Amino acid sequence: MQEIEKKEHKPLIVAFCCNWCSYAGADLAGSSRLSYPANVKIIRVPCSCRVNPIFILKAFQRGADGVILCGCHPGDCHYSTGNFHTRRRMGILFSLLNYFGIEKERTRIEWVSAAEGQKFSLVMNDFAKTICSLGENRRLEDLRCKKN
Amino acid sequence: MQEKLESLMQELALKKIASGEVDRVLAWKKGESYFDVSPAIFKESFDGFTYNAFCGANLSKFLVEETKKEGKVLVFLKPCDTYSFNQLLSEHRINREKVYVVGIECQGKLDINKVYAKGIDGILDIEETDSELKIKTIYGDKTVKKDEVFSVKCETCKSKKLVVFDEKIVLNEMKDNKEKRFDIVEKLESMTEEERFAFWQAELSKCIRCNACRNVCPACTCTNCVFDNNKSGIAGKANADSFEEKLYHIIRAFHVAGRCTDCGECSRVCPQGIPLHLINRKIIKDMNTNYGEYQAGETVTPLNPIVDFKKDDVEANTVVGGKK
Amino acid sequence: MQRIGVFICHCGTNIAATVDVERVTEAVKKEPYVVFAQNYQYMCSENGQQLIKTAIRENKLTGVVVCSCSPRMHEATFRKTAEEAGLNPYLVEIANIREQCSWIHKDIEEATEKAIVLARTAIAKLTLNKPLIAGETGVTKRALIIGGGIAGIQAALDIADAGYEVDIVEKRPTIGGRMAQLDKTFPTLDCAACILTPKMVDCAQNEKINMFTYSEIEEVKGFVGNFKVKIRKKARYVDEKKCTGCGVCMANCPSKKGLNEFNMDLNNRPAIYIPFAQAIPNVAVIDPEQCLKLKTGKCGLCQMKCGAGAIDYTQKDEIVEREYGAIVVATGFRPIKLDNFNEYGYADNKDVITSLELERLMNAAGPTKGTLLRPSDLTHPKVITFIQCVGSRDVSGCGKPYCSKICCMYTAKHAMLIREKYPDTEVHVFYIDVRTPGKNYDEFYRRAVEQYNVDYIKGMVGKVYNENGKLMVQGSNLLDNEQITIPSDLVVLATAIEPDPSVRDIATKLTISIDTNNFLTEAHAKLKPVECATAGVFLAGVCQGPKDVPETVSQASAAASKVIGLLAKDKLKGNPCVSHCDENTCIGCSQCEQVCPYGAITYEEKEFRIGGGKTEKRRVACVNPAVCQGCGACTVTCPSGAMDIHGFSFEQINKEIEAICKR
């Protein structure tokens, strides 16, 4: 029999941040020494509209427990309309995921400007807390990606 | 009734071919039995030409390939097929000049699997009346009311409007049933997350990844689908893990979002009886609720809710898939 | 086989204090393709960079990962380093282990582990990086200036002075803008016309400057260095080349009911008119709404009287297509509409006026020839009350949330001028705050108080009402904790300013972003105040934010210098991280075209081999790499997955996800 690992589950959170606002916001959080959990890992994308739904599913498949998208505030997009597209696409995708029974709280989108280091840290702390309380992602897991 | 429609259609087809206006005709052909109907091209011989309650197949997608060939093709489109036709025009997938569209009457198509489900098997022949099917089987004769065996897509017909045609053959009034369109979606939404998960897990675990839903879908006309493309990182030929079937159906639904006309072909062809149309319909419902009523294929337009936006759209986090 | 080098920066103790750099170095050495790993005190230093260069040469590295501060900080630095060592600059990836790791985590164990994951992710991405070469495009040596106010004029003169051609497009019949309407300017009290008109004349005489007055922007295509702009020259019904500006037509025009926009509608003008005496070009224009000939076909007096034969009733709008290398937007402002402010009685009382109207009433070329007479009965007002912040700093939704910046100064100016010219007049000013930052500004305001005895009342007016021909101004005097009512003869509202409404349309055509108050957004609030996020477009004047004349002129000159810097280049290097289309996969469905904010995607029918010696014509998307800015909107919209973007490719991001999730 396999030994059941009694190690506490540490949730993994993948954050997609747009280069111009949210990634800069994360940098500001850093330079202001505003902490957020280490299990939040950031992937830099040019714009939130670069985030393909496949990336989000892929992250869950690989073992992420929560995925968060950050972009410029609507209307402030560096590419002027990118995040408007993101908002619709993700509205549809998140709703669809929930329709499949995946917990609504596992996916989130937040608008964080380059000036909002504080907000970035607050959002990440809050999201990490939410994901912690939800526990491990079971409904979108790929068993092949689990340790065995 | 049905015979009259069929003979009018054939007459028209023959006339158009004789006059040289069209080169060939895309319609349905009867095979081994009454319900065994395949899409087919007719040119010289009209043997097997048929139009009956089992002609569910949407012919519009065949035009993608047909209009690449020489000459003009006459096609018969049911109301819901005309939406797909328009949508394909919007996506520049069909050369309109090479098609002569004949819009035809549709009183709802039937699903032979529902006849089987009534315990009727060994079917030798079927006789169709306006409201009934008289079925001859090796185990005796049976009668079935048509409205008990409507295919899923016709049970909640969204529209009986012919949105595009060069000519139409409609003998009787057609009635839609759009009030019920989102009933099952709403039922699913009212379930808890856990129940919904269980529902879809059970349904999707049947998926054998035969790709019938994709290959029949008039919105899926990519020549190199992401699921066949090794570069995409999600290519796969089988559901090696339960994650993959979810990935496949979520991404497929997302790729046709805004372009899906809700023709219901995906559910019709699924060999495992998965109600795939409920996925697309959820997206349509969400888009209607949040971004304004929209029916893909109603007009020829490159804009659809997924490529469009409003500056005051609702926030993505607030669009909900259903109850907690 | 790839050979990757990883360089880990201590950043003094910024990184090394919380990340065990030695452990990270050892860990990354185990990653596939990594042949070299080293840590160093300051990677960005001269020595650090030298270290990277040496390693690239000695180890024949095919890619470099630098684990250091944010890529927003030093990505460009390290790319240049790599390039100097003969490596394509796009084969460099940065792992952000400072801002996103060492600075936010205290626990060394945790931070080190995260740093390793971030390094691993950057390595994973790097394995898929491709050498990219930035494309080059030529530059059209001509600039377009939208708006012919003082900002546009200044920018045009500066650019022309550097030897480049400039076109000014102005929607009104003359250049000059708002400044031409002003009487005097603060804080020196120069006559506005005296300092503006010479510049206007310079514009007209400069052979490098070409003016399109009474014209609007119809369409903008292209990209930095290569804009193609369609300009609509509205029908003037007067031949610009023939008209001498003699004014005979104006004198003879029987239709005199048109409101004089230049005088803020305070008086009338003929249907054929020259906006004001110093107008440039000094050419008449016919107002088709008022002209009897154009409306009814009967009249034609002006044509008969015109000695130059310049009148042409058959003129049509004309579209001119021009090419430009750079664009300056200087569309200016207007005072807000006061419909939401019934309390001041602007609509009901002729003697409640805006400050810009007062400018015209005081101007020698104005409706009263410079004598201050109140509009209702043309008598001298004895008591004048100014109300500041009308519609500014208003978050209730009626006005504008921002400070309009110029009102304090011009109100002081008005008060002072009135007290100077008509010492028997009593002048009150209701204010909330008096804001006078600027050279000699506060001194100016104090002069109004100390030298000219202007009565400044701290408090706001609640209501203005008419009682027996007097305008009763009721407000609070906060310092005395009183409510006071001042019977006045004239009330002047320091009305908030807002961007000219035409700016929305211009912003859409140029794909530049606009804020909630309709001000255009600069690329960076501090470091790029005149640039736009759209390359090649620059901002000047109030279209970007409230400013006074000196500030506007400085910004215009700044924009001009940016334009000159751009036009001076023969070739522009593009950003190679742009979209591209896999034509074998593309089905030409047009979805991507819909989401591209730059119009970078077009469709072409191309011939493809389909096997068996046959070919097939297919419609496929083509991306113009010079126009594409690399946002990636198309990549997600594309159902076939044909669209991808260099530097952030599908495979790269997937690889990053895989690396991050690896536990």
Add this chain to the structure above:
Amino acid sequence: MVNKNELENINRISGTDVKKCMKCGKCSGRCPAFTEMDIKPHQFVSYLAQGKLDKLLNSKAIWNCLSCMACVERCPRGVAPANVIEAVRDTVARMQGKDGISANDIPPIVEELLPQQLLVSAFRKYKK
């Protein structure tokens, strides 16, 4: 002494953010009951922002305010002075004990020259 509870209560009941006030005085500039009030509308806002609870609670003006809402209507910052006054009034009323203010106490504090609150609020209510 600043009583935190009462202050919070007034803030909560008023539902307005007094920190938004930019001290322009437009509320007092428009107030029809200004002369009758011992504390002026803008002072209510200012006192609340500064936490001067005693001044608020001892104010007579809370009974003079007509609740005409002119100050709310005019405020450029979206602050609602009348709501603050109302909140103070409520708080005072609640502090009188469970019976609230007694009928006998009313006549001396009502200014006879001014229309009563109820009347004004009826005007407001039925103006359409």
Add this chain to the structure above:
Amino acid sequence: MLKIDISSLPLLYEKIASLYPLVLPIKKANEVNYDKYSNGAEVSLFTLKTNKSPKDMFFPQTEDLMKFKVDGQKIEIIDTRKEAQPFVVMGVKACDYKAFEVLDRVFLVDPIDTYYKTKREAGIIITLACDRPEESCFCKAFNIDASSPLGDITTWKVGDKLFWKANTQKGKDLTEKIKDLFTEGDEKTVEKAKQEITETISKLPFSNIDVNALSKDEMLDTFKSDKWSKLSEACLGCGTCTFVCPTCQCFDIREFNANDKIMRFRCWDSCMYKDFTKTAGGQPRPTQMQRFRQRFMHKLVYYPENNDGLYSCVGCGRCVKKCPSHLNIVKVIKAFGGEKK
């Protein structure tokens, strides 16, 4: 010959499942497929046609072949093959049982497919005679007797009883272990039932087709026939027919990069797919007509040519029922003159 009340079958399932893993037709989300029995499963033993055939049990749709562990720059190979565990497949119809023979001739000839062989040897197959064939059935055309299938054990449903007969040692051993659930049954009753079935089958519409139609002519003539393009024109290129087919045996080998290992697995492939056997040089069969032709030529011409006349179709009729465009092997056979008058 043994027998058991149909009403007592749940006891039988429980009993077998307590000995070995038991696989049989189970209804899940309205569809019946072979699945592992567990307590509470909705068994639908007498469903004539499961959507997927039982070939999954020996040749699963996906199957791990091996794993690689990557640690830094080192790679370790892990064998995923396991010792065979005996298991029972119940309710296999004659056609599906015949299909195992077709698969055996592919996987059990040199080089032997060890993955298949292990499962094949471990499997105990309980067949079930058909009692109510459908219009899509045409096993008779391949001389398969649906009334008496082979297998380790054969069962017949007659009235409210299930008759049970062990054929092989494996079957007898299993029967021995569960003997107490049965009573002695009457051979004659079964014989009578068999006769009835045979009669019913002869009434089926496709019973008269002649599968030799395609192999009658020169192979190349059949290949070049212009009938193919007409026959295939409505083909969508989906894999439904191949995935429901009990004899299709093509597979692809792919790799999946999981977090801590790489898995090499095989999965069913379909000759109807346009990326089937795609190589760097492109597709060997670029048109759907060519792919369509390949499938039927393989089943009815090439396979019998290499396997002593054994067709690689067993007439189960699943493709007839499931094809979205109603194209099928019967139409192909008939088009080539395979209709007996």
